[in-house]
Every structure is written in C-alpha cells, then in structure tokens.
Amino acid sequence: MKEFNEIDQLFKERAGNFEIQVPKDAWSKISNTMQAKARRKRYVWFTSSAAIFIVGVSVAISIFNLNSFERKQTGFSNINAASKPRINPVSKTHFEQNTLSQIDAKKLPSVDENAILSIKVVQSKKIETHQSTLKINSAVMPKPVISSTITAKIPINNSTESISLIETSDRNSNYQQQPDLVLDMKVPPIDSVQSTIQPLANNAIKLDSKMDPNTSIHKTWLTKVLTPKFFDVCYTVGVSYNYRNKIKTDVDKKVVGVSNNDDWLNTWSNQVLAQIGYDDRFRFSTGVKMGSFGNMSNFEVNDAYLNYLKVDEFGVSSSGIITAHRINNVISSSSNPGINNLAKFDRIKFQFYYIDIPINVAYSFAHSSKLSSEVGAGINIVNIYKNVVSLRKDEEWFLLGNVTNLRKMVFGTNLNYDVIYQLPYHISAVVGVNYQATFNSVNLDKNFIYRPYLFTFKAGGRYRF
Amino acid sequence: MHSVEEIISACAKGKQWGQKILFESYSKKMFAVCTYYTTEREDAEDVLHDGFIKIFENIHKYTHDGNFEAWMRRIFINQALMLYRRNKRIDFVSEIAEMPTINHEMYEEGSLEFEELVLLVKQLPPQYQLVFNLYAIEGFKHKEIGEMLKIDEGTSKSNLARARKILQEKLKVSFVEYERV
Numbered sequence: 001m002k003e004f005n006e007i008d009q010l011f012k013e014r015a016g017n018f019e020i021q022v023p024k025d026a027w028s029k030i031s032n033t034m035q036a037k038a039r040r041k042r043y044v045w046f047t048s049s050a051a052i053f054i055v056g057v058s059v060a061i062s063i064f065n066l067n068s069f070e071r072k073q074t075g076f077s078n079i080n081a082a083s084k085p086r087i088n089p090v091s092k093t094h095f096e097q098n099t100l101s102q103i104d105a106k107k108l109p110s111v112d113e114n115a116i117l118s119i120k121v122v123q124s125k126k127i128e129t130h131q132s133t134l135k136i137n138s139a140v141m142p143k144p145v146i147s148s149t150i151t152a153k154i155p156i157n158n159s160t161e162s163i164s165l166i167e168t169s170d171r172n173s174n175y176q177q178q179p180d181l182v183l184d185m186k187v188p189p190i191d192s193v194q195s196t197i198q199p200l201a202n203n204a205i206k207l208d209s210k211m212d213p214n215t216s217i218h219k220t221w222l223t224k225v226l227t228p229k230f231f232d233v234c235y236t237v238g239v240s241y242n243y244r245n246k247i248k249t250d251v252d253k254k255v256v257g258v259s260n261n262d263d264w265l266n267t268w269s270n271q272v273l274a275q276i277g278y279d280d281r282f283r284f285s286t287g288v289k290m291g292s293f294g295n296m297s298n299f300e301v302n303d304a305y306l307n308y309l310k311v312d313e314f315g316v317s318s319s320g321i322i323t324a325h326r327i328n329n330v331i332s333s334s335s336n337p338g339i340n341n342l343a344k345f346d347r348i349k350f351q352f353y354y355i356d357i358p359i360n361v362a363y364s365f366a367h368s369s370k371l372s373s374e375v376g377a378g379i380n381i382v383n384i385y386k387n388v389v390s391l392r393k394d395e396e397w398f399l400l401g402n403v404t405n406l407r408k409m410v411f412g413t414n415l416n417y418d419v420i421y422q423l424p425y426h427i428s429a430v431v432g433v434n435y436q437a438t439f440n441s442v443n444l445d446k447n448f449i450y451r452p453y454l455f456t457f458k459a460g461g462r463y464r465f
Numbered sequence: 466m467h468s469v470e471e472i473i474s475a476c477a478k479g480k481q482w483g484q485k486i487l488f489e490s491y492s493k494k495m496f497a498v499c500t501y502y503t504t505e506r507e508d509a510e511d512v513l514h515d516g517f518i519k520i521f522e523n524i525h526k527y528t529h530d531g532n533f534e535a536w537m538r539r540i541f542i543n544q545a546l547m548l549y550r551r552n553k554r555i556d557f558v559s560e561i562a563e564m565p566t567i568n569h570e571m572y573e574e575g576s577l578e579f580e581e582l583v584l585l586v587k588q589l590p591p592q593y594q595l596v597f598n599l600y601a602i603e604g605f606k607h608k609e610i611g612e613m614l615k616i617d618e619g620t621s622k623s624n625l626a627r628a629r630k631i632l633q634e635k636l637k638v639s640f641v642e643y644e645r646v
Binding site for chain 2: 007008010011012014015017018019020021022023026027029030031033034037038
C-alpha cells in the first residue's frame with residue numbers, strides 16, 4: 001500500500017508534463033476574442049478622444065474669443081442701411097491739431113505715440129439678435145473725460161469712411177477703466193480701425209499714465225470667464241435606438257442562449273438640462289435625463305440563460321400574480337401553470353430604466369439669421385433604478401421579475417449635434433441627435449456583457465433667462 | 466526560433482504572432498491543468514479560453530522573477546476556481562456526494578498511465594478534487610488553499626484526508642498493477 005505522500009508525489013510527478021490535445025478551434029476563438037477586445041479598445045479610445053477633442057476645441061475657441069481684442073474682424077454680412085453710421089471724416093491734420101497736441105504722450109511710459117491711436121475695438125455677435133456690437137475700449141482714455149468724440153475709420157465698399165461715436169457719459173465722479181464705450185449697432189466689415197479722441201473740454205484732459213492696456217485686457221478676460229453670460233433651461237424628448245451591444249457574442253460563447261432575431265426596443269428618453277454660457281458660443285450644461293433601453297429576442301429561454309440573468313423575484317403578469325419558485329433553475333408556479341415550462345417560452349424581453357446625469361460642454365457655430373448649430377460632448381453618470389424581464393408564450397407576456405446581478409451605476413460618454421432655431425420671447429426650438437456609449441457592462445457577470453449604445457433623435461425647446 | 470523572453474515581449478506588445486506561438490507552446494499543458502479543475506470538457510475549454518485571454522492582457526505584468534510556466538499555471542487555476550465559484554459548484558460538505566459521471570471523451574490523447582490516475586481523481590466529489598489537486602499537484606499549503614477557496618484551513622485538511630482515503634481505496638487494485646509494470 002502506498003503511503004499518502006507517495007500518492008501525492010506520484011500525481012505531482014506525472015501532472016507536470018501531462019498534456020491534452022486542445023480543441024482545433026481553440027486558437028481561432030482566442031484570436032477572435034483578442035481582436036474584438038482590441039477593436040473595442042480602439043473604439044473607446046476614439047470616442048473618448050473625440051469627446052476630449054471637442055471639449056478642448058470648445059474651451060480653446062472660447063478663450064480665444066474672449067481674448068480677441070484685435071481690430072481686424074470680418075463676418076458682418078448684413079448691413080442695415082437705416083442704421084448706417086453717421087459719416088464724419090477725420091483727417092490726420094485734424095487729429096494732430098485737436099488731439100495729439102493736447103495729450104502728453106510722455107506720461108505714458110509703456111505706450112508710444114502711436115498707441116494713442118490704439119483704441120481697442122472689439123466686435124462680436126449676439127446669437128439671439130445677430131446684431132453686431134462694436135465695443136471700444138480705450139487703454140489710453142484721458143482721465144477725467146467729461147465728454148469726448150471717438151472716431152473710427154472703417155472701409156466700406158472699397159472706400160474708407162468713418163463713423164463718429166460720441167460718448168457723453170460723465171466720468172468725473174466714478175471713473176473706471178472698463179468699459180470705456182460700448183455701442184450696440186450694426187456695423188460693416190472692419191478691416192482696420194483708426195481712431196482718435198476729440199476732447200470737447202480741452203482743459204479737462206489728463207492722462208492716466210498707470211493705465212496699462214494689457215492689464216486691462218486680462219481683467220476683462222477674467223471677468224468674462226468668471227461671470228456667466230447667460231442661463232438656459234432646455235427640455236428635449238427623444239426616441240432612442242439601441243443599435244448595438246455585446247450581449248449576443250458572449251451569450252453565444254457561453255451557450256446560454258441562441259439568438260438570430262434580436263430586436264432592440266425603441267425606447268424613449270427625455271431630459272432637462274440647465275446650461276450656463278460663458279460666451280456667446282461656449283456653454284456648460286448639466287441636468288437630468290430619464291429613459292429606458294432594452295432588447296427583445298428569441299433566445300431560447302433555458303436554465304443557463306436565467307442563471308446568468310439571476311432573476312430571483314417574480315412579479316405580476318398580464319394574467320395575474322405569479323407566485324413562482326425557482327428550484328434548480330426551473331421555474332414552477334402553482335397559481336399560474338403557464339409559467340411552469342420554460343421550454344414553452346419563445347421570446348424574452350428585458351428593459352432597463354435609468355436616470356442619467358450628463359455633464360457636457362458645447363460649442364455653437366454656423367450662425368445664420370435665425371439658425372445656429374451646436375456640437376457638444378461630455379460624460380454620463382447613469383443610474384439604473386429599475387429593470388424588467390418578461391417571457392412570451394402564445395403571444396402573452398409574463399412579467400418574470402427583476403434581474404438582480406446588475407450594476408446600479410454605469411458610466412458613459414456622449415456626442416451631440418443640435419440645430420437651434422430662434423423664436424420670439426427668448427425661446428428656441430431644438431432638434432438634434434445624441435450618441436451615447438457606456439464604458440462598463442450593465443451586467444455584473446463579466447461573461448454576460450450588456451453595454452448599450454444609444455442613438456437618440458430628440459426635439460424640444462430652450463428658454464433663455 | 467524565438468526565446469521565451471522574445472515571445473513574452475511580443476505578447477506584451479500585443480503581437481499576434483507571439484500570442485500564437487505562446488498558445489502553441491503551452492496550450493496542451495495548460496489544457497491538462499484546466500481539466501484537473503473542471504468536471505466537464507466545455508468548462509475546461511472555457512477556462513482555457515478565458516485563461517489565455519487573461520494571460521495576453523496581463524503578460525506585461527509578468528516580472529520575469531519566477532517560472533513563467535508556473536505563472537501561467539496559476540492563472541489557469543485561478544480562472545478555474547472562478548468558474549467553480551460562479552457556478553456555485555463548491556460545497557464543502559462533510560459527507561461524500563454522489564460520484565460524478567466520468568467523461569471519457571476528455572482524454573482522447575495523452576499519457577494513458579496518468580490518464581488512469583486522473584480518472585480516479587475525477588471520481589472524487591468536486592470539492593475533494595480541488596483540494597487534492599491544489600495540495601498534491603500544485604503544492605499549495607492548507608492555509609493558501611483555504612484563502613483560494615474561501616474555506617477554513619481545517620476544512621481543507623479534512624477534505625484532503627477524505628480525498629486521500631477514497632483514492633487509497635481506489636488505488637488498491639491499480640497500484641498493484643502499477644508496481645508490477
């Protein structure tokens with residue numbers, strides 16, 4: 001009789017070199033899985049990169065716009081003749097005689113003589129009205145100025161014309177660097193601006209030599225970034241198409257069901273978003289989105305499939321309460337004989353209900369008189385608060401219950417494209433598409449992966465406060 | 466001809482040729498490991514599949530400190546134990562359960578002598594198989610087995626003792642023939 005340790009030793013010696021022929025298709029399955037994982041990895045990278053790129057571009061463009069105090073601007077296509085500015089040509093001689101001679105440029109150590117002409121001009125569009133705003137910030141604005149005339153030369157129709165903007169505000173009592181002058185009016189395309197200051201009260205002109213144009217610009221940028229420009233509330237309702245997930249592959253691999261007729265449920269969603277705009281183009285939004293997704297298929301409803309779903313609770317069917325039990329993966333019900341035999345069921349349907357918190361940034365572009373477009377991207381924090389599994393037999397659906405091996409929280413990313421049409425009373429109509437992908441499986445069992453990919457068509461309205 | 470280090474390096478970079486060579490080099494041995502720890506051929510194939518996927522995904526973590534084959538072997542064992550836990554097939558009862566049916570198709574090729582030994586072990590209840598394999602073949606200590614299977618150290622010892630006792634009975638005839646050979 002061999003001793004125990006000899007038995008152990010015998011097994012250890014032989015087991016080390018024991019070999020068994022592997023199935024012929026083993027490598028091809030492994031190779032296919034690795035390639036699928038690589039594709040998924042590339043896909044996640046692409047989606048994430050696209051989202052990050054859009055966010056980055058949005059932020060960069062926004063910052064660029066906020067910093068854009070250059071005078072060379074284009075893009076004003078519609079000039080309203082009625083609002084054509086009053087023409088008041090100013091010659092260089094006139095300028096020198098009336099302005100330069102009265103301003104002591106030497107008191108501006110950081111600004112040379114030409115800087116006196118460098119009146120900062122900013123123009124931008126207002127999305128709602130498409131009325132251009134000509135903003136003039138003078139870094140070398142004389143202090144105090146009781147009243148002054150600022151003249152800008154603007155090329156119109158290949159000839160240089162000038163507009164005169166008369167500032168009448170009294171700065172004696174409460175002088176501030178910003179703003180110097182903001183005028184809302186429609187202006188033509190501006191290639192270059194020359195401007196001068198015509199003081200009305202000669203004796204009152206003094207220069208503030210401490211005023212630095214660059215400092216002024218930075219303060220303006222910070223002020224704009226930290227101060228939201230507008231606040232919107234947007235509501236949309238949509239229909240989602242769950243066009244892809246991975247359930248089929250893994251189900252096939254594990255042979256828990258055979259599906260050749262998946263039918264992704266057309267599901268609903270609606271969302272309320274609060275949007276904060278830091279710029280006419282750049283906005284940040286978050287809110288709540290509610291909806292559902294799911295699928296319906298002719299998986300064979302067998303024990304293994306239910307074992308993966310882990311349906312432990314039973315509910316109410318169309319024919320009454322199901323008091324069913326699950327023993328050894330076989331469902332039986334004394335009150336409802338229809339559910340006793342799983343093999344009788346030909347279809348299975350499961351649907352998930354979720355609350356989604358999207359955190360997005362968006363960038364507005366391609367404006368016309370009323371229409372504008374918007375691209376956005378961000379992340380999604382999705383809470384699945386309810387799920388339902390139903391079985392069908394003889395065209396009758398039996399509510400089987402809830403799947404218990406699910407994540408409560410999944411994370412995803414989204415890309416959006418919206419078209420906005422401006423209506424009266426601060427209201428806009430919104431139509432758009434949304435693409436949303438989840439990063440992790442809804443199902444906890446890693447061999448039964450369910451990752452919804454939702455493509456949503458949505459429509460709704462937006463109100464700007 | 467590539468060295469093991471070159472193959473590991475290629476796999477770490479995701480090169481398919483490296484993965485294929487690794488699979489061809491170790492798949493038979495690892496499939497044998499999979500069969501030790503599973504009761505059905507389908508389960509063994511699943512463990513083989515998932516184990517190689519895990520190895521390819523984590524091979525960059527291999528530190529070259531120990532034996533690469535032992536590292537792979539440990540992954541397959543863990544994968545098999547995960548399958549058992551997921552299917553809730555482990556039940557460390559004190560009484561011997563009904564003997565499982567032997568699937569002779571599992572061993573179409575390989576060492577006939579060891580095949581007989583394996584078949585003997587396969588007749589043990591699954592929980593005894595696991596403890597016996599981990600202790601006798603892999604050389605784990607009872608404390609480690611307890612941690613791996615999430616059972617008490619004492620349960621591991623008692624399962625091993627019962628497994629040995631059963632094997633002892635079954636080997637009475639077999640070992641006479643074995644020693645004669």
